[in-house]
Amino acid sequence: MYQVDLNSDLGESFGSYTIGNDASIIPLVSSVNIACGFHAGDPDIMDKTVSLAIQAGTAIGAHPGYPDLQGFGRRLLQMTPQEARNAVVYQVGALQAFLRIHDTALQHIKLHGALYNQAAVSYPLALAICEGLAKAAPDAILLGLAGSQMLRAAQEVGLHTASEVFADRAYQSDGTLVPRTQPGAVLHDPQEAIARTIRMVQEGVVESVDKKTIPIQADSICVHGDNASALAFVKSIRSAFAENQIQVVPLKWVCP
DSSP states (O other): OEEEEEEEEEOOOBTTBOOSOHHHHGGGSSEEEEEOSSSSOOHHHHHHHHHHHHHHTOEEEEEOOOSOTTTTTOSOOOOOHHHHHHHHHHHHHHHHHHHHHTTOOOOEEOOOHHHHHHHHHOHHHHHHHHHHHHHHSTTSEEEEETTOHHHHHHHHTTOEEEEEEETTBOBOTTSOBOOTTSTTSBOOOHHHHHHHHHHHHHHSEEEOTTSOEEEOOOSEEEOOOSSTTHHHHHHHHHHHHHHTTEEEOOHHHHOO
16 A cells, blocks of 8 residues: 655635635645745635635645745746745744644645745755754655755755655656746646556656656645646546555655
8 A cells, every 4th residue: 555645735815816626625635735925825815724724634734935926936036045045934934823823733844836946956045945944844844846956955954854746747857847838847638647646656757758767756746726627636636546555645644
């Protein structure tokens, strides 16, 4: 029996604007990454999403990103490592405050969008962020791209770490994600995405866009919740996992 965490980026609505189907997806995943107000989300949405996760028994993580509401955190901003560190610590602290009033704990931290991708390849940026998190949230698991500089930096400062893979994203031969600006970056065939994910869990490999088989560690699988087909995809992947003896468990069970 294989065990893996299933996570989703949620709480990304803002004010009167609704993104995703949080109430339906949260009970189907084992960990939820809650937007902290910089790329999406606001105080009311954060509070509501924390409540939904607690009701469903789903573990909670912070999902900080670049301060870029208009670009949904997917644009690379020119920030120094220290500025990025402070932005991340600020956002994690905001979510921690909501967790305290709900008497629950922070399980993990996962960066969002362009900040996630940049910290995956820039060691100075990753190290600055991890040094801040080692003091601000020392007991949290750092969830990062498998094989990334972010995980290297987190391990060096003593944070617990977990390796994340993506069900619906294409990989380059160096293990990084194909940028969304390039064709084929997102997989639109759910059966192809599920088959690739099962292989990542069971065999520890994934096929890159240039047809190379590369090693990969899959502690947690991200399923995006900000598209119309997200709910159906999460249901399908859980069904496929059950058929292939893959148990969905919270991240803290996979990486105690």
